[in-house]
Amino acid sequence: MFHRNGPLKRRKVEECMMFFAGIVRGIALSCLVVLAGWGAAFAQEAKDFQPKVGQEGKDVIWVPTPEALVEKMLDMAKLTPQDYLVDLGSGDGRTVIAAAKRGARALGIEYNPDMVELSKRNAAMAGVSGRASFVKADIFESDFSDATVVTLFLLPSLNVKLRPKLLEMKPGTRVVSNSFDMGDWSADETAERVEGCTSFCRALLWIVPAKVAGTWSSPQGELQLEQTFQMVTGRLKSTTALTPVSDGRLAGNRLTFKAGEARYSGTVSGNVIEGTLSAGGSEAAWRATRLAN
Numbered sequence: 542m543f544h545r546n547g548p549l550k551r552r553k554v555e556e557c558m559m560f561f562a563g564i565v566r567g568i569a570l571s572c573l574v575v576l577a578g579w580g581a582a583f584a585q586e587a588k589d590f591q592p593k594v595g596q597e598g599k600d601v602i603w604v605p606t607p608e609a610l611v612e613k614m615l616d617m618a619k620l621t622p623q624d625y626l627v628d629l630g631s632g633d634g635r636t637v638i639a640a641a642k643r644g645a646r647a648l649g650i651e652y653n654p655d656m657v658e659l660s661k662r663n664a665a666m667a668g669v670s671g672r673a674s675f676v677k678a679d680i681f682e683s684d685f686s687d688a689t690v691v692t693l694f695l696l697p698s699l700n701v702k703l704r705p706k707l708l709e710m711k712p713g714t715r716v717v718s719n720s721f722d723m724g725d726w727s728a729d730e731t732a733e734r735v736e737g738c739t740s741f742c743r744a745l746l747w748i749v750p751a752k753v754a755g756t757w758s759s760p761q762g763e764l765q766l767e768q769t770f771q772m773v774t775g776r777l778k779s780t781t782a783l784t785p786v787s788d789g790r791l792a793g794n795r796l797t798f799k800a801g802e803a804r805y806s807g808t809v810s811g812n813v814i815e816g817t818l819s820a821g822g823s824e825a826a827w828r829a830t831r832l833a834n
Contacts, residue, residue: 592656604741626648629692631650633660634664650685732745805817813829814828
């Protein structure tokens, strides 16, 4: 009995297996179709994304920097093709794209992923994708220390929060803000009115100063410098007098100050300052070396 009906049972089992396999294939195909549809819908939704002025962000609402002010900010930074610009909170990418159009490499750091994708599309349409890039990241957790120009349009409290990080950047790095200041770190340059701009039309520039606070040895005597951001005071102690330092100022790694009737200027390079000393109508080379604390 078993021998005679064995092949029939096997055929029925095989037919059942083929039937269920067909069902599984059909379900799998249906899932793929649904997933593909979802993917296309999500892609279309991302493509259709348009930001709204005033939309909520991580720390600020989004208000775009007027195009005229973007150009003014880049002018104030004296942006060149050799620069690397980082825009903190890059929004729709307009500052990064404008910098790339000038030949510079530029990166936008933006927390909203939809804005990041929009920026990439905008850069592609502008033909600058090769020089303009965008990342989804938190500006306070990002390393942008290799930038030569930093741009931002944030609230004053956020500017001040970023300030220690900015001051650790390479001397000479240019920082340009739309509208808002850096607390008691005074701007090196301010543009109050920009033609073609109707709102949020103030631009402020800072140049990251070198660090010169401390005691320096020079042929003219011991130079004791105190520093508050780019402003410098102190005294020059010679064997015969103690002369106050006045009009001291840093522009990146360029230091200028007066001590009595003499005017000093020099370039700061680590623990050495080299430049010129002008007094009584004559000029001479001048050098100072930082003393160990």
